[in-house]
Amino acid sequence: MGDQVDADIAAQAEDPLAGVPELRSYKAETDEDKIAALKLTADSVAQMRQAANNALIWHPLNLAVGVAILAFVARYMHERKHDTYLTGTTCAGIIMAFLAVFRYMTKDYLFQAESINFDWLGDADTMVTKFGDEVIAAAVVDWVSGEGRQKRKKAWRGEIMAWTVRLKYRKKGVGSALLEEVVREARRKGAETLEFSDDHANSSRVLPSLYNSAFDKRERKARDLLQDLLEASPGRGKKK
Template sequence: MSGRVLIKELDLRNGHTSNTVADRMNAVPGFKTSAAFFSFLRANLVLLPASTLNSNASTPLLDPYSSQALPPLQPSSLATMTSNAEDEASLPPNSLDSIPTLTTAILTSEADKVAALKLVADSIAQQRQLASVAIIYHPVIIAAYIFLLAITSLFIYKTTSDILIMVTTCAGITMALLVVVQGWTSGYVQLAEEFNWKFMKNQDGEEDTIIGSRYGEQLIGALILRLERNGNGNGRKKSKGGKTGGRGIVRAWTTKQRYRGTGVGTELLEEAVRVTRERLGNSAEIGFAAEHANSKMLLPEMFNRGFREREARAARALEEVIGIMDAGSKKKR
């Protein structure tokens, strides 16, 4: 628009207007191209057929042309990379099928029973850690430790040059106290070594029932259940349904340390309640034995608070399982 206005003004100054392209181009100073050249070029373009105007690679085609046909689309190289192909081949059709299942049932083979006894023995040895923590963090022990370090520092520290000796002495006292604690709690390791097959046999030589939780092929939980029937010999009293009454006693209950808090222990208790009522009747009671595998406490009572709390939590867990199973059986009726 600005060029046309400029041309219009120039033509008006000369007293006439120009309508041709050649006139407009020649009206602007700096354009030296003649009108005859533009007329000749326009005539040649009109005479040439559209098929003879081959477009270069850098210009778009205005008409369809077979030689300029685009190649067919090929899949991206990223879609055929070797790593992607290997990943797709390695993935299972359903990734959930590769997750091992958790099964809880009565153990029958001798190998499984031995593995369950080893889990119980490990739980006994692990009580040493709880006992050590109970000693180290007891308020009385902490107060005595601080008092001992203070007395030692008072006698050793005289000048700033005694700082290194004081620190070394306090570190030695700390190490000596840790050795004492280690020796004090070593009895739990001995109890674990003494735990053997005799634990699961009663006075009549009858073996207890061992229930195990298996994650895939790995045994991760164990429970030892003793069934005590009412009466003895042929004089056993039978409850409704033809089953003898009695009670189930949980004598050991443990889970591998890395799987604790995942519900494996609860499933073991549920299976123990089910087995007890299946064999002794629905009226059978179930509870923890007073002398279970982890009942022995080698420390003075002032350090046994953690053990007592663990026993209380276990009793509450069993009560909750019994309550849930009773409520479920009532709904089924």
Template sequence: MGRHHALKPHHLYPVSPAHSAAPFQLLKTSYASPSAFLQTSSVSAFAVGDRIPGFKVSAAFLSSLHSNIFIELDSSYDSPDCTPYGLRPRLYDLPPSPLIGSMSSLVDVDMAPPDALRLPSNAESEKEDVGPKESTIGEDGVPTLKTFPATDNDMRAEALHIIADSVAQQRNTGANALIFHPIILAVMVGAFAVLIRIYAEPDGTTNWIMVGTTSPGVIMAVLGGIRMLLGPYIFEAERVGTWKWLNTGRSADEEQETGLHILGDSDEILLTKFGDDYIGAIVFRGAQPISSPASPGSNKRTRRAQSPTKHTKLVIRAWSVRQKYRRKEVGSALLEDAIKVGQAKGWIVGGVEFAKDHANSKRVLPAMFNGALDKYDRIANNTLEKKLAELDAGQEKGKKRK
């Protein structure tokens, strides 16, 4: 028979010191703060404090540190004045800290941040922007379109960017002309015929899987070759978009080489702006033939100051409009404004023409592939002749009215 032990009441079971609740309670309170530890075990605390000098002071310091660490992160109060200025929250509409009054006597006045570091308030920023600003939106809500001279280097840089982009776009034009040229298409068809012949089986069938996997490689090789062949257009765009190109032809040696005196200290530049975007630019200068070689004592400023003569002509070095604004009469109006400026300066007496080395004059491919670029040149010359004819007709009407 098994033995049955009667259960004793709970208060009769011995409690082991290792499993007593007091150490757990002591451990729990000790994690809260040192002061809680002293309160729960006052006897041991007094004993330790009596044996370790300064223990009570250290416990009070840790208690205050514990309280500071658990400050709410979303508190709406500013930091005390002793906080470095760079670490303070930059909120200017919050109420002052309640600690300022108690800490003001401990903080030196020299610790205050200088006015130069203080961020302006909304009211101050509005006062700074009181001056009128030119609106780029018309009364009907459509951005304004206007043409004006480039008066500073920033505007001139914008013009050079537009012109350089047009030169870089010649690469795409040349690629299209090269890819879709009848000769190139015939060569590609012949290459595919050779592939089919190579992968023909003895029984008369063709391994179309091999033809299909090899053909893309051939196409990519051809496109890569075209890309390398048209690379000089990128280098030409980088050359054109510089101040050096803008001042080309103004040195004494270059004038002797070209046989032309360049009038003025710099080229004239007109910009067309649509809203906030620069969309068109034209660069031109006045030039006249050299009547006699420059004497050794003559300087560049003397040559620039020569007045226009009956042989002075307007030379257009660059004329470009951003691609999405082309064929909308933007370039035509820009060219007309340039002619009017040249007329006011007396530069069109000897005529108006595009420079032989204008920004878009470079050709990389053989002449048989430059049909599209040559077509653009013919369109530009026809537009110039049309504008000059309109100008002459307007002058004749004005004389008849008088």
């Protein structure tokens, strides 16, 4: 037993990645992989609710209004000789009311997450990245038939309906690698264009525009990354 442990330690010292499963990206064919990809996509939509809540809580305008209301209430109760405990519980109740309103304002993200199912998927392709047996990234691409530039043949247009990475694996290059695989798939299919769908899974905005800056920034970065990968991809069509 001890010799085996020593051998394992020695092997890890020689190769720090020994025993670590490789990342694999491919087109999902089984219902098991597709269900995992749909769940991952739905989770990413649901996570937008938390991000939207944070935007509401920490937005300077909302903070200023909230502080002003709390200050007014605290001063009013102090002038009426109410005790500190009652003042504190009243202010805490106001804060809880604000949080409840914010959660109500963002509830639509949960409904949208629940709509991510096989009916939503339709005939679109599902690309997944696996770490061992775990699906850690997913992309859904719909291939649309349309007139080619030469007018003599039909061509494919790729529309990315979803692209997401499991939360703990983000900012590690996993999403970029999967998107690069999507670009390669588009080249194999002879698609003339590949772009994010206007109504992709994470495109919804349930709050007014002043609270959506974080979402809009991510959207721009995703589209810029896709454009960079397309430009770097061999065999890309010449622009006219």
